[in-house]
Amino acid sequence: MAYRDDFVSILELLSRAFDVVESKGFRRPVIVGGAAVELYTQGALVSGDIDIVTPWQVELEDALEGIGFVRSVGAGAFARGFQHLDLGFGVEIVGRTLMEGHADQDRILIIDLAGGGSVDFIAVEDLIADRMGQYNAPPTMRPDMLHQAAELLKLAEIIDKAYLDRRISEETAGDFGLSFLEEHIDAQNDA
Secondary structure, X not given: OOOOHXXXXXXXXXXXXXXXXXXXXXXXOEEEHHHHHHHXXXXXXXXXXXXXXXXXXXXXXXXXXXXXXXXXOOOOOOOOEXXXXXXXXXXXXXXXXXXXXXXXXXXXXEEEOXXXXXXXXXXXXXXXXXXXXXXXXXXXXOHHHHHHHHHHHHHOOOOOHHHHHHHHHXXXXXXXXXXXXXXXXXXXXXX
C-alpha cells in the first residue's frame, strides 16, 4: 500500500523543522501516535494529525511557524498544537520524553525521505506497547487500540520479542504481555 501524498508532504516539512531543532544542538524530535501507526502499517491505518515528543518545545514551535504552520486556536484546538492549512494536518507536541523515559532511544527509527531530509519515529515495539497500554486504560478496554497493536505486530518485519514483551508488560502494569497479543492475532486468523 502506498503512502498518501499529503502524508509524505507533511513529513518533508517536519524534516525541515526537525533540522532547525538539531542545528541548535538538540536531539531531533520523535514522531509518535497515529502518524507512526500510519508509517508502520504502510498507510493501511491513517491519521489526520502528527504527535511529536521533544523536550525542546519552544525551539520546535518556532521552527514550525517558520515553515508555514499556524498555532491552533478556538474551540477544539490542541493545547500545544499547530495546523498546516494547505495540507490539512495538525501537529501537537504531546510530551517531553519518549514513553516517559521507558523507551530505548537507540531503537528510534530514522526514515530518510526521497525528497531529502529525514524524520525520526518511535520504535515499532514501543508503539505496540503504547497501543496495548491504551487498550488497557481504565475505565474501559479500547478495542481500537488492540486492533492497532495487532496490525502493527502482523506487519512488522523485524521484532525484538523480548524487548516487546517487557515493554507491553510495563505499559499495561503487568496485565498483558506479548503472548496475549499473539493469541489474539491467532484467534483472529482462526475466525
